[in-house]
Amino acid sequence: MLNYQLLKEDQKTSARLGKITTLRGEIDTPIFMPVGTLGTVKSMTNQDLEKMKAQIILGNTYHLYLRPGMDIIAQAGGLHKFMNWKHPILTDSGGFQVFSLGPLRKITEEGVAFSSHLDGSKHFLSPEKSIEIQNIIGADIIMSFDECTPGQVDYEYAKKSMEMTLRWAERCKKAHQKPDTQALFGIVQGGMYEDLRQTCAKSLVEMDFPGYSIGGLSVGEPKPLMYRMLDHTVPFLPKNKPRYLMGVGSLDALFEGVARGIDMFDCVLQTRIARNGSALTSTGQKTIRNATYKDDFSPLDENCDCFVCQNHTKAYIRHLIKCNEILAARLLTYHNLYFTLKIMENIRQAIAENRFSEYKVDFFQKYGIKKD
Amino acid sequence: MLNYQLLKEDQKTSARLGKITTLRGEIDTPIFMPVGTLGTVKSMTNQDLEKMKAQIILGNTYHLYLRPGMDIIAQAGGLHKFMNWKHPILTDSGGFQVFSLGPLRKITEEGVAFSSHLDGSKHFLSPEKSIEIQNIIGADIIMSFDECTPGQVDYEYAKKSMEMTLRWAERCKKAHQKPDTQALFGIVQGGMYEDLRQTCAKSLVEMDFPGYSIGGLSVGEPKPLMYRMLDHTVPFLPKNKPRYLMGVGSLDALFEGVARGIDMFDCVLQTRIARNGSALTSTGQKTIRNATYKDDFSPLDENCDCFVCQNHTKAYIRHLIKCNEILAARLLTYHNLYFTLKIMENIRQAIAENRFSEYKVDFFQKYGIKKD
Numbered sequence: 001m002l003n004y005q006l007l008k009e010d011q012k013t014s015a016r017l018g019k020i021t022t023l024r025g026e027i028d029t030p031i032f033m034p035v036g037t038l039g040t041v042k043s044m045t046n047q048d049l050e051k052m053k054a055q056i057i058l059g060n061t062y063h064l065y066l067r068p069g070m071d072i073i074a075q076a077g078g079l080h081k082f083m084n085w086k087h088p089i090l091t092d093s094g095g096f097q098v099f100s101l102g103p104l105r106k107i108t109e110e111g112v113a114f115s116s117h118l119d120g121s122k123h124f125l126s127p128e129k130s131i132e133i134q135n136i137i138g139a140d141i142i143m144s145f146d147e148c149t150p151g152q153v154d155y156e157y158a159k160k161s162m163e164m165t166l167r168w169a170e171r172c173k174k175a176h177q178k179p180d181t182q183a184l185f186g187i188v189q190g191g192m193y194e195d196l197r198q199t200c201a202k203s204l205v206e207m208d209f210p211g212y213s214i215g216g217l218s219v220g221e222p223k224p225l226m227y228r229m230l231d232h233t234v235p236f237l238p239k240n241k242p243r244y245l246m247g248v249g250s251l252d253a254l255f256e257g258v259a260r261g262i263d264m265f266d267c268v269l270q271t272r273i274a275r276n277g278s279a280l281t282s283t284g285q286k287t288i289r290n291a292t293y294k295d296d297f298s299p300l301d302e303n304c305d306c307f308v309c310q311n312h313t314k315a316y317i318r319h320l321i322k323c324n325e326i327l328a329a330r331l332l333t334y335h336n337l338y339f340t341l342k343i344m345e346n347i348r349q350a351i352a353e354n355r356f357s358e359y360k361v362d363f364f365q366k367y368g369i370k371k372d
Numbered sequence: 373m374l375n376y377q378l379l380k381e382d383q384k385t386s387a388r389l390g391k392i393t394t395l396r397g398e399i400d401t402p403i404f405m406p407v408g409t410l411g412t413v414k415s416m417t418n419q420d421l422e423k424m425k426a427q428i429i430l431g432n433t434y435h436l437y438l439r440p441g442m443d444i445i446a447q448a449g450g451l452h453k454f455m456n457w458k459h460p461i462l463t464d465s466g467g468f469q470v471f472s473l474g475p476l477r478k479i480t481e482e483g484v485a486f487s488s489h490l491d492g493s494k495h496f497l498s499p500e501k502s503i504e505i506q507n508i509i510g511a512d513i514i515m516s517f518d519e520c521t522p523g524q525v526d527y528e529y530a531k532k533s534m535e536m537t538l539r540w541a542e543r544c545k546k547a548h549q550k551p552d553t554q555a556l557f558g559i560v561q562g563g564m565y566e567d568l569r570q571t572c573a574k575s576l577v578e579m580d581f582p583g584y585s586i587g588g589l590s591v592g593e594p595k596p597l598m599y600r601m602l603d604h605t606v607p608f609l610p611k612n613k614p615r616y617l618m619g620v621g622s623l624d625a626l627f628e629g630v631a632r633g634i635d636m637f638d639c640v641l642q643t644r645i646a647r648n649g650s651a652l653t654s655t656g657q658k659t660i661r662n663a664t665y666k667d668d669f670s671p672l673d674e675n676c677d678c679f680v681c682q683n684h685t686k687a688y689i690r691h692l693i694k695c696n697e698i699l700a701a702r703l704l705t706y707h708n709l710y711f712t713l714k715i716m717e718n719i720r721q722a723i724a725e726n727r728f729s730e731y732k733v734d735f736f737q738k739y740g741i742k743k744d
Contacts, residue, residue, distance in 0.1 A: 043698040068691040075667050076687065084683050295447050311456050319440040326415040326698055
C-alpha cells in the first residue's frame with residue numbers, strides 16, 4: 001500500500017509539496033533518505049535517525065543479500081525487525097551495485113551473473129530473484145531490477161539496455177509477491193538520450209507502477225546533463241505518483257531536482273564525507289581535518305541547531321579526526337544528515353509559502369554555488 | 373576542593389559507601405570511571421555518558437599533552453570546555469604511559485625523558501611538568517607523578533623506586549598551583565612487597581593528600597597477589613579520604629577491590645573489548661563476533677535495561693561486527709559501560725542494605741567466577 005497526495009505545486013518551478021502514505025507511516029516530500037547500506041546508517045542509531053527526523057531510510061539489496069544473507073533476514077522477520085527500525089524503508093534492486101562490479105559480472109537477457117566482492121562466490125541476480133530478495137527484506141518501497149546504463153554509452157547500447165530494463169520491469173511486476181504491503185517502483189533509464197528517457201518513462205507509466213524512479217543519473221555525468229535528462233523525463237511521469245531520483249543528493253542537485261519535480265532523493269555523500277572529516281555548512285563544505293580549524297572554537301555551522309553544533313567546536317572535532325576517534329565520524333555524520341534533512345524541511349516550507357525559488361537563490365549564494 | 377563523606381561501612385568486609393563532593397558535582401562511591409583517553413570515551417557522546425549515569429570520567433595526561441597539545445587545551449579553557457563535559461574529570465600523571473614506552477624513555481631523579489610514540493619527538497616529564505600540564509587540563513582530581521614499578525622487580529629496585537615516588541609526591545604537592553579547585557592524590561607504590569606498600573602508604577598519609585591512589589597493580593600480576601597488596605595498603609590509609617585503585621576494573625576485581633575498601637576504579641577493558649566485539653553480561657563475557665550468535669535474536673543480556681539490550685539482538689550486533697560497522701563498537705561500548713556502572717550502583721545499594729557479601733557471591737556464581 002502506497003499513496004501519494006499532491007499538496008501543492010510551485011508557481012515558478014516544477015517543485016511540488018506532497019505526502020506519501022505507507023503502512024509504516026507518512027513521508028513528507030520532497031524528502032532526503034539517509035542510506036543504511038548494511039542495515040545501519042553508518043555510525044547512527046535508530047534514535048539518532050528519529051531525532052534528526054529521518055522519515056525513511058534505504059537498505060541495499062546486494063549488500064544485505066551477501067551479509068547477513070537472506071536466511072538471517074528471513075529468520076529475523078525482515079529488515080525492519082532485524083535492525084529494529086519502525087519507519088519506512090526503501091530498497092534498491094541490487095542492479096546498480098552488481099553493474100558496478102565491472103569484470104566481476106556478466107549481463108544476459110535472463111539476468112546478471114556476478115562474483116561477490118567479498119569472497120568471490122558466484123551468484124545470479126535476475127528480475128525475479130531481485131524481487132524475491134526484496135520480498136524477504138520487506139521494505140515498504142522496492143525497486144524493479146534494471147540495467148543501470150553507464151553515462152558514456154552510444155545510442156544503440158543505451159536503447160537496447162533501456163528496452164531490456166522495460167522487459168525486466170514487466171518481469172518484476174509479475175514476480176512481486178507482496179504488492180499490498182510493498183510498493184514496486186519502475187525505473188526510468190535511457191542513458192543520456194532525451195528520446196530514450198521519454199520512451200522509457202512513457203512505457204513504464206503504461207505499466208502503471210505506484211511510483212517511478214529515475215536511474216543512471218549518478219554515474220559521473222556532468223550535472224547540467226543530469227538536469228537536462230530530468231527535463232525530458234519528469235514531464236512524462238504522472239502527477240499523482242512519487243518520483244525518486246536515485247543516488248543523487250549533493251546540495252545543489254537537491255534544489256535542482258526539486259525544481260524539476262523530484263520528490264525523493266538518496267545519497268551516500270553526506271555520510272561518506274563525514275567519515276572523511278568533512279562537514280556540510282550553510283557557507284559551503286568544510287574540511288574540518290584541516291589545520292586551519294585546530295583552534296577554531298566555533299561550531300561546524302553557526303546557524304545549525306543540531307546537538308553537535310550546540311555542544312561541540314570545530315577544534316574538538318578536528319582533534320577527534322586527527323586521532324582517528326570513532327566519535328569524529330559519528331558527530332560529523334549526525335550533523336551532515338541533520339543539516340540535509342533540515343534543508344529539505346526548509347524547501348518544503350518554502351514551497352508551501354510560495355518562495356522556493358527565492359530560497360534556492362539565497363541558499364546557493366550563501367553556499368557559494370554558481371547559478372546555472 | 374574535594375570532600376569525602378563516609379556514609380556506611382559494611383559489617384562483613386571493608387566495603388564502604390561514600391560520597392565525594394567536588395566543585396563540579398557529587399560522586400557516589402564505590403564508583404567506576406570510564407576512560408576518555410584523548411578527551412573522548414571512545415565512540416560515546418557526553419549525552420550517552422550522562423544517560424548511563426557516568427559521574428566522573430578519566431583523561432590521560434600523556435595523550436592529551438601530545439594531542440591536541442596544551443596550547444589548544446589552554447585556549448579552550450581546559451579539558452571540560454574542550455570536550456564540553458560538565459561533570460568531574462580525573463587525570464593521571466602521565467607516569468604510567470611514559471613508563472610503558474620502554475626503550476623510548478629514560479628515568480632519572482629529575483624526571484623522565486621520552487620520545488613520543490606518535491612521531492618520535494623528544495619530551496621531558498617531571499613531577500613539576502606533570503602538575504603544570506594537569507593544572508592546564510584542569511581536572512577536578514589529579515595525580516602525583518610516580519614511577520609505576522613493574523610487577524617483577526627485585527626488592528631493592530622496588531624500594532628505591534618507591535622512595536623516589538615519595539620524593540616526587542612532595543615535589544608535586546609543592547608544584548601544584550590550584551589546590552583549591554583540583555584535588556591532588558598521592559600514589560602508593562612499592563611493587564609486590566607488603567612492607568614497601570605499607571611504608572609508602574604511611575609516608576604519603578603523613579604528607580596529607582585529599583585522596584590516595586594505589587598504583588602498579590594493573591601490570592599483569594596475578595589477581596591474588598594484587599588483592600594481597602591491597603590488604604597491606606588500604607588499612608594504612610585514612611578512613612576520611614577516598615581510595616582509588618588505578619587501572620583496575622575487571623568485574624571480579626571490582627567486587628574484590630570494594631570488599632577491601634576501594635572507592636574508585638577505572639579500566640579500559642569495558643571499552644576495549646567492546647571494540648573487539650565482546651560484551652559483558654550477567655552470565656559472563658561473550659564474544660558476540662562468534663558464529664554461534666548469527667541467528668541469536670535475544671539481547672546481549674536478558675536482564676539489562678540499557679537501550680542496546682532493549683532495542684537490539686545479538687544477531688544484529690554480530691552482523692554489524694562482521695561488517696566492520698562503527699555502530700557495533702558504539703552499541704557494545706554503551707552496553708559494557710552501562711552494565712558496569714549498573715553493577716557499581718547495585719554494589720552501593722547492597723552495601724547500604726547490609727548484603728554486599730551475598731550480592732558478591734550471587735554475582736560471581738551467575739558470572740562463573742570461581743571463589744578465591
